[in-house]
Amino acid sequence: MPYPILDPTGTTATAAATKTRAPRAPRRRDLRGTTVGLLVNTKQNAAPFLDEVGRLLVQQHGATGTMARTKVNFAAPAPDDLVKEMTTGCDVIITGIGDCGSCSASAVADGIAFEAAGLPAAAICSDAFAVTADAMAELRGAPGYRYATTPHPVAVLTPDQVKQRAAQVLGDVMNLLTEPE
């Protein structure tokens, strides 16, 4: 055959950037005295969900307080200055809620970005988006990156149901932030 069939993906040229394995931050022994960063992505119920997770971490696990910030563009990774601000002001990070095609992937990407900045992170995604969250982790050089899931759907939950969900996911969040690898 005189000519090969051409590859339309261009991945041989661009894959180099993702070959190195993304760093994972050292885990904490516990959350006593920590400030918990809450990176809220504006999806319906994300703010009350993360607020409640933060409140429970303070009440039950000795965190000192929370610092909540909102990511305006849920589809894109958090901007660098926001990552920097939260890295400076927080000890651990919760991101979410990954509840759509692009925002689940980017919630995980944000978690990985904070890991690289040295902060243990726990992304929370709806379980309907696990495949896309895993695909993003792989793209970011962190195949198998662990995150917490909550059953789909999240957007329709009442305030009381959101609190129940936050309580249900708390153990997984603690395991993600404090369990040594």
Place this chain on the structure above:
Amino acid sequence: MTPTPDPEEAQAAIEYCYAQGWSDGLPLVPASQPLVEKFLATTSRNPDEVIGELEQVGRNCTVYLAAVNAAMAGCLPEYFPVVLAAFDALMRERAARGGGWQSTSGPAPMIVVNGPVRHELGFNTAGGAFGPGFRPNATVARAIGLIVRNAFGIRPHVLEQATQGLPGRWSICLAENEEESPWPPFAVDGGQPAGVSAVSATLLRTCEFVDNRHTPDPEHVLNDIADTISRTGSLIFRDTSAGVVFCPEHAQMLAGAGFTKQDVQAWLMEHCGRTGADLRRAGKNGLRGIARFADADTSGDGTFTRILPSSRHVPIVVAGARNAAISMVVRVFGEWSGTAVEVST
């Protein structure tokens, strides 16, 4: 008699492309260097020029990759400047640069071609504007889909999370029926001079027909269109955007009654909307930021809420045959950039 190409070789090449995961489900034309060079020869742009980037997935598209995908989509080389213009136009859409391709909405590009290039390349400008049957219309739209799949790496069930998607994804490329339109070409609304070959593009959530062929009153037609645009099922934010692809008959009826395109847009902006009671029944009367939600408050029941904030949110195109009064409401995903891109070689 020239022997026909070897079908078994062709089948093997097609199956090879399937096995690599490059196909959208239909057979691809296997691209070779000589074929792709013919595409690249139609443009003065550097093959290495990056024409689109998706930061969140770390992927981009170059002129070269666009050419490979356009060849695989079945385009002829001379279509390539239209593919590039269509892709440039799409990259002006906020949703297409952001998370739109990954969205549960599964939006479809709508590409609109204007100017002499329509006839030079044999685009269908008449009946069956949304339908299949014409190589330029079908393959230019498909090329965009293959670029998203292959160059951006957005594949169904993985980074693409469409819940249901929509009919016509990767197949909507209209060539405006300028000859039977009473109004200036769509590309003029996008800032291009009349008579220039240009491409406009936006993303759609669906297309909905309005069949209204038994009235002489243009306001009947506009009210019928307004009813479709105002459907609560499509409302998820405070504002919406819905274009109309008018058939020539409706467009000519409106123009005959003195409506300019701007008049039609203004009429629809004024009349499209719902009462608070209608929205409350659908659980969409409350606003949290710009998102609609179910609010028990009934105080707004009597208020009529308009949903189209500007004329740019009501793009108007004329397409199809003049054989029946059937127009299409096209539901825009996000909002149209309001610009058209000249087809340059």
